[in-house]
Amino acid sequence: MTPNELLRNEAAKWLRQAAKDRNAAQVLLEAEPSRSVFHSQQAAGKATKAFLTFHQIAFRKTHDLTELGSQCVTVDPGLETILRDTEGLTDYASGFRYPDSPYEPDAAEAAEALTIAAKLCDEVLRRIESDRDP
Numbered sequence: 001m002t003p004n005e006l007l008r009n010e011a012a013k014w015l016r017q018a019a020k021d022r023n024a025a026q027v028l029l030e031a032e033p034s035r036s037v038f039h040s041q042q043a044a045g046k047a048t049k050a051f052l053t054f055h056q057i058a059f060r061k062t063h064d065l066t067e068l069g070s071q072c073v074t075v076d077p078g079l080e081t082i083l084r085d086t087e088g089l090t091d092y093a094s095g096f097r098y099p100d101s102p103y104e105p106d107a108a109e110a111a112e113a114l115t116i117a118a119k120l121c122d123e124v125l126r127r128i129e130s131d132r133d134p
Helices: 004-027 031-052 065-076 077-094 107-130
Strands: none
Touching: 004 031, 004 107, 031 065, 031 077, 031 107, 065 077, 077 107
16 A cells, blocks of 8 residues: 555545534534534534645644644645635534524524535545545
């Protein structure tokens, strides 16, 4: 197995977890939008961690998508636009899981969060898969 294949396998573990979060966000979209946005944030976070893992960049345990995105852009500046879009998902990691949340996201907001997360997940997968050994 080549080094790239090993890295791709490690990244795939993160992407499988991201896919589970995307599925959960989709299932909860209408019934529990405040829970759906949490899973969208989690999917985006795991996608960035998959990208960083593939490129052998260490990251700290965080839900801060701005921080993780900044690390990704050092490797691939072409991701900057999509990563900037995901920054707004960071607050969904904890902002709506407790009784004192500032408001309840509605289904439209949750759908937008899921769209953003899915776009990032798909783009990270595409970039990892296109980086094949010669």
